[in-house]
Amino acid sequence: MTDAERIQRGRTSIWSKLLPEPGPGRLLVLCTAVASLGNGLYMAGGAVYFVRVVGLSPGQVGIGLSTAGVMALVLGVPVGFLADRFGPRGTTAVLALCKAAMLISAAFVHSFPAYVLMAALLGTAEQTGHVARGALVSGVMGKEGRVKLSAYMRSVFNGGFALASLAAGFVIAVDSPAVYLALFWGNAAAMVVVSGLYMRLPRVPRQPRKPRRKGGPSAVRDMPYILVAQVSGLARIGPTVLALGIPLWLVTHTDAPRAMAAWLMLINTLMVVFLQVYVARDADTVSGASRLQRWAFLVLAVACAAAALSGGIPGWAAAAVLAVATVLFTLGEIWGEAARWGLRYELAPDNAQGQYGGVFATGDALAVIAGPVLVTTVPDRLGLVGWLLLAALFMVSLALSAPAVRWAVRTRVPDSEESNSRDAVPTTTPRQ
DSSP, rough: HHHHHHHHHHHHHHHHSSSSOOHHHHHHHHHHHHHHHHHHHHHHHHHHHHHHHHHOOOHHHHHHHHHHHHHHHHHHHHHHHHHHHHHHHHHHHHHHHHHHHHHHGGGHHHHHHHHHHHHHHHHHHHHHHHHHHHHHHHHHHHHHHHHHHHHHHHHHHHHHHHHHHHHHHHHHHOOOHHHHHHHHHHHHHHHHHHHHHHTTTTTOOOOOOOOOOOTTOOOGGGGHHHHHHHHHHTHHHHHHIIIIHHHHHHHHHOOTTTHHHHHHHHHHHHHHHHHHHHTTTSSHHHHHHHHHHHHHHHHHHHHOOOOOOHTSSHHHHHHHHHHHHHHHHEEEHHHHHHHHHHHHHSOGGGGGGHHHHHHGGGGHHHHIIIIIHHHHHHHHHTTTHHHHHHHHHHHHHHHHHHHHHHHHHHHHESSSSSBBTTTBBBSSEOOO
């Protein structure tokens, strides 16, 4: 083998770890890459624009983001129903265009009420788009490929988001209204491109509306599934701890170098980019996903205990302890996300992936609404005790995880006698 062939083979190996095989899966990953670049630019530069140019306060910007989160949780199920009824491909493409329209409208925001309206609609289009896209991934990739593709998409999204955030730093340094607006419009153009790419995917048959007998299957009445969603959502507090709680703790309660905060996020990003696909291979069955979720809660509890030890010790030791805690938090994030995909898809009927995905998204409520306050206030006010309380929250989640999944599995009605794993019951329709 020549040197050129060895180099080419090495490049192919690297790309095979980051990208799926050519086809619909790779096209979906391309959509994710383009969207992640736009999201990274907007999230990093948008808040600064509305504060410095429009004249809003940071608190007002936060209100707009919180409003968007609440609206997305409320509308997730209806949008999921529309994705099932009219097809997830078209629904996902339309939501991408709605996001583009809101980004264009950002240039005409000059007051707090207008900002709240724009941010709420933009965030709703973004988050409900994830619900519709989940149904699209399931329809295009099928049982065998949807969890693995979700891992590819998340890996690429994190890499693109990180690169875009760095690029946004230059936009903020220039600090020109015209440059900020160019950022918005560029993001809008990217979403138009993404919408067109979605329409190039294979068409997923829509599910005809059928009359439902009283007491028949319904996502909003499937209590075991809802419980699994709520428990799984608690794992998403872990990434919030790492993104908000750890940096605040580092600068206010430890002697670690301030620049360490950026390095910790770099560790997190690299681990997600290169490990997410590898880890997700064990999450394509209910039993595998349930096991990963238990590991996620356990390691998140240990990470909180480790972070608590970083206060009151020399700076070099605090930096080392926080680096270890970051690795543990990231492992919890990777395992937790892989588990969510497996449980979200495998416990839902194949003919209702949209509405069930919307119900599963409601499990994010605590992490989205209360998570930022919880992870910044409790350790800051209570110190060591605060970290141990967060660890206790994850241990309680660990105790609830397995019973919740077992209840959900017992209430599934199989379509066939075939099981997708040796110890997992086939899951299609909930027994109400």
